[in-house]
Amino acid sequence: MTPRGRVDLRVRLLALAAWILALGPACSVADRDGDRSPLSVFAPSSMTDVMPELVTQFHRAHPDVAVEVTFAGSQILRLQIEQGAAADVFVSANESHMTALADGGHVARPRRLATTDLVIIVPLDNGAGIEQFEDLTRAERIVSGTEHVPIGAYSDTVLNNASQHLGSEFTVEVRRRIVSEETNVRLIRAKVELGEADAAIVYRPDALASDRVRLIPIPEQYNVRAQFLVSRTARNEHASQAEQFLEFLSSPESAAILRAHGFTGAG
Amino acid sequence: MTNTRVLPTPIVRIGALFSVTLIGLLVLPFVAMVVTTPIADLRAGAAHPMFAPALWVSLKTSMTSLSITMVLGTPLAWWLASSRSSAARVIEVLVDLPIVIPPAVVGVALLQTFGRQGLLGPSLESLGVSVPFTGTAVVLAQVIVSSPFFIQACANAFRKVEPDMLLVARTLGASPSVAFTRVAIPIALPGLLVGASLCWARALGEFGATLLFAGNMPGRTQTVPLAIFSALEADVRLAVVFSLVLAAVSTILLVGIRFIPSLRRSPRRPPT
Numbered sequence: 286m287t288p289r290g291r292v293d294l295r296v297r298l299l300a301l302a303a304w305i306l307a308l309g310p311a312c313s314v315a316d317r318d319g320d321r322s323p324l325s326v327f328a329p330s331s332m333t334d335v336m337p338e339l340v341t342q343f344h345r346a347h348p349d350v351a352v353e354v355t356f357a358g359s360q361i362l363r364l365q366i367e368q369g370a371a372a373d374v375f376v377s378a379n380e381s382h383m384t385a386l387a388d389g390g391h392v393a394r395p396r397r398l399a400t401t402d403l404v405i406i407v408p409l410d411n412g413a414g415i416e417q418f419e420d421l422t423r424a425e426r427i428v429s430g431t432e433h434v435p436i437g438a439y440s441d442t443v444l445n446n447a448s449q450h451l452g453s454e455f456t457v458e459v460r461r462r463i464v465s466e467e468t469n470v471r472l473i474r475a476k477v478e479l480g481e482a483d484a485a486i487v488y489r490p491d492a493l494a495s496d497r498v499r500l501i502p503i504p505e506q507y508n509v510r511a512q513f514l515v516s517r518t519a520r521n522e523h524a525s526q527a528e529q530f531l532e533f534l535s536s537p538e539s540a541a542i543l544r545a546h547g548f549t550g551a552g
Numbered sequence: 553m554t555n556t557r558v559l560p561t562p563i564v565r566i567g568a569l570f571s572v573t574l575i576g577l578l579v580l581p582f583v584a585m586v587v588t589t590p591i592a593d594l595r596a597g598a599a600h601p602m603f604a605p606a607l608w609v610s611l612k613t614s615m616t617s618l619s620i621t622m623v624l625g626t627p628l629a630w631w632l633a634s635s636r637s638s639a640a641r642v643i644e645v646l647v648d649l650p651i652v653i654p655p656a657v658v659g660v661a662l663l664q665t666f667g668r669q670g671l672l673g674p675s676l677e678s679l680g681v682s683v684p685f686t687g688t689a690v691v692l693a694q695v696i697v698s699s700p701f702f703i704q705a706c707a708n709a710f711r712k713v714e715p716d717m718l719l720v721a722r723t724l725g726a727s728p729s730v731a732f733t734r735v736a737i738p739i740a741l742p743g744l745l746v747g748a749s750l751c752w753a754r755a756l757g758e759f760g761a762t763l764l765f766a767g768n769m770p771g772r773t774q775t776v777p778l779a780i781f782s783a784l785e786a787d788v789r790l791a792v793v794f795s796l797v798l799a800a801v802s803t804i805l806l807v808g809i810r811f812i813p814s815l816r817r818s819p820r821r822p823p824t
Binding site: 358360361364367368412425426428431432433434463464465466467468476479480481 | 663667668669682684685766767768769770772773781782784785786788
């Protein structure tokens with residue numbers, strides 16, 4: 286048993302070394318493939334409809350550049366970039382996530398891509414009978430965002446603004462009706478589309494893009510303007526293509542597409 | 553050493569190498585999580601306002617769902633174990649369905665059942681009952697995804713109970729219920745404990761169905777897995793601490809599953 290055991294150990298070590306050698310090249314090949322990977326754009330959920338159209342338009346002018354878009358809540362995209370995700374362009378639905386990435390040296394200086402305002406959406410049958418912002422307290426179930434997702438933070442500002450005009454009881458009443466805090470605006474909208482929530486606050490383009498919800502405007506005095514910022518990341522693989530894409534995003538063509546979806550173009 | 557006699561040595565070595573690779577893959581992430589988390593982070597995480605409510609919601613809902621599964625699942629498991637009908641075989645497959653169906657699908661299906669536009673939602677609503685986005689929704693999701701584990705383990709345990717032993721108990725004057733509780737349950741107990749632990753662990757870890765069907769509300773429907781998901785957006789370290797706690801609880805459960813039943817049995821086992 287003892288001599289056999291020693292031989293076994295040596296064979297095992299050799300096998301292990303062979304295995305590591307075999308695995309090593311496999312890894313580096315995968316890395317080299319990165320050169321031909323598409324330009325990776327990380328965009329907030331609220332741009333789920335507009336971004337593919339922007340990319341198609343961009344692709345017409347630059348047929349050689351393949352673009353791949355990932356959608357999620359801006360806070361999740363930020364986290365992924367901080368953790369080393371291969372993003373070339375980052376669009377954030379608010380300033381704070383972009384600033385945090387810029388402070389960490391993950392993105393270059395950001396520029397404004399678009400703005401939009403917030404609206405209320407209700408299911409088409411509108412069982413709670415919500416006709417205006419002040420009726421939010423009629424809702425039995427409201428769905429909102431977490432404090433970290435931009436839509437959650439903006440909604441919070443709207444409610445705080447409202448409490449200045451309508452009193453803090455109004456805001457307390459509305460907050461009491463929030464049954465879930467979602468991580469992106471499309472998940473919020475889905476709950477209203479399903480009729481599971483009586484009302485929610487979303488960006489105007491999200492309301493316009495769905496034929497299963499009704500849009501109710503939020504009065505100017507409570508509303509906020511959401512700022513959508515865009516920046517190139519510190520990743521260098523696609524630096525020139527990323528610049529081309531950013532240039533396109535500040536073009537009149539891009540602004541027209543954004544406007545058609547309910548955003549206000551860069552300005 | 554029996555293996556080396558059955559299989560040629562090189563094959564055994566390759567097999568061992570593959571096994572070691574897989575074991576490394578399975579264990580490494582947890583080792584990494586433990587090794588890279590400073591004690592100070594652990595303390596800060598445990599003191600975070602999100603933590604205690606999420607742990608409480610998790611414990612409350614998972615214990616409730618475990619109790620429900622045990623009460624409803626034990627008779628079903630007994631029937632599955634003792635029946636020879638083809639209906640039992642069909643039901644057995646159906647019971648396993650939640651294991652192969654992704655939890656997200658379970659969440660959608662639950663909304664289609666209990667949601668406002670779902671199959672039962674409107675009638676429940678007229679009775680003043682509304683399930684989605686409540687603690688009840690969390691429990692329902694957990695029962696569905698975890699009960700197959702209990703029922704399966706439980707049915708297997710009951711299969712070890714020889715019908716003859718129950719007959720002997722009856723001939724010695726035991727009533728059917730006494731025969732069941734004094735003969736069948738003790739024999740099946742190790743299996744039942746394994747089933748209950750697996751079921752609890754699965755309920756504790758439930759994420760997908762809960763997120764869709766019960767929503768994510770701190771203090772109400774936010775369980776620890778959902779808190780990990782939310783914490784990840786704010787502070788990765790916090791998510792790591794929550795994850796460590798959940799991993800620790802689950803590990804304790806697993807160790808319990810594997811060792812408590814054998815400790816109970818070993819003194820009575822005849823020497824081999």
